[in-house]
Amino acid sequence: MPGFELIGDREREQVNDVLDTGILFRYEFPNERKGIYKVKEFESAFSKFVGTRFAHAVTSGTSALKVALVSLGVKPGDEVITQGFTFVATFEAIIECGAIPVPVEIDDTLNMDPRDLEDKLSPRTKVIVPVHMLGGPARMLEIKEIAEKRGLRVLEDTAQALGGSVNGKITGGIGDCGTYSFDFYKTITTGEGGMIVTNDPQIYKTASEYSDHGHDHNPDVGRALEGRSFLGFNYRMNELQGAVGLAQLGRLPDILKIQDRNHSIIAEAMNQVTGVQMRAIPENARDSHTHVCFFFPEGAHAIEFHKKVSSKGITAISFKNNLWHFLGNWEHLIGMKTAWPGEFPFGKPYYNEKIQYSSDTLPATAKWLERLIVIPVSLRTTLEDAGRIAGELRQAAFETLR
């Protein structure tokens, strides 16, 4: 799971390259930096890995989402559809644009349910944001088909699923635009950081300019004389983060291999338990295997299983009561409490409709989460430990369902 488990010599070496030049800024200082452009190099290696024409690095996965939404033309009053099981950042980024998040249910993939998506479309829908939760891909083919029929754009929140794929395409590079997070807990980390990928030159141009105060990055003039056609903000990644990102990206094939191994040992054990349902992965899709996810027949089973394995010192997560990942528990969203007065952006003059969120807004999602148990896949777990953990989990599941 998290790249921080493998921080070491390669990261130190890359960071030292930057410290040796003394230039921590990603732009400018052509003479002093001795050809070292770590963020640029990271972007180029990242777009190669994902298979998109462009990648643009920013300060976090949350800012990547905001910059991507702005670049896709989202403005105050627009509706953006996303799932109610995600990290709250997906909703916050939509609200930061003055837009209205419209929540849809998840299905057995733990990601956007395409049937509910169709029901939630409206003439105000601007963008659809599926989230690849807990390493596993969303039903991208169905979601893209629905979007294409309506002329809508798709932004993949891939913060949690670097290295997954659908039909051979890496998650994040399937829709019109994709975003990633490199925070402390992600598959690869830069401490804090994020990336936007796209094949569309206009989206890339807007992202690159918006995230740097509108600078057009004209290579023929110095920074002070660069042009600007609109006001932006500062979401720039710095060279130290770029250096760590490059080293971490180099480790990604090994990270994915260890995740595959540890995940398959635990998943195979759980698969042997009648009554346990594994999380669905769409046809021709590849899970990035950051977490093993499975459902019990009833919520009461999940509670009992959780108690049993926690007492053995095994980490298991139950998301039903998690404060940060399920809309039903976001009392600040339910109360429409933003940092702006007058409940902006939920009211007039920008939004003339009525939207309400409540703890019961997504009953199907609540049901899936109540029955769900998630086991994080650690890179530090040895083959032997993985076998032992798998055995204990299987035994606890047998006892729970006896």
Ligand SMILES: Cc1ncc(COP(=O)(O)O)c(C=O)c1O
């Ligand atoms: C699905 C999802 N989207 C967005 C983010 C935000 O990323 P960051 O923490 O880098 O801002 C996260 C982080 O946990 C996430 O899980």
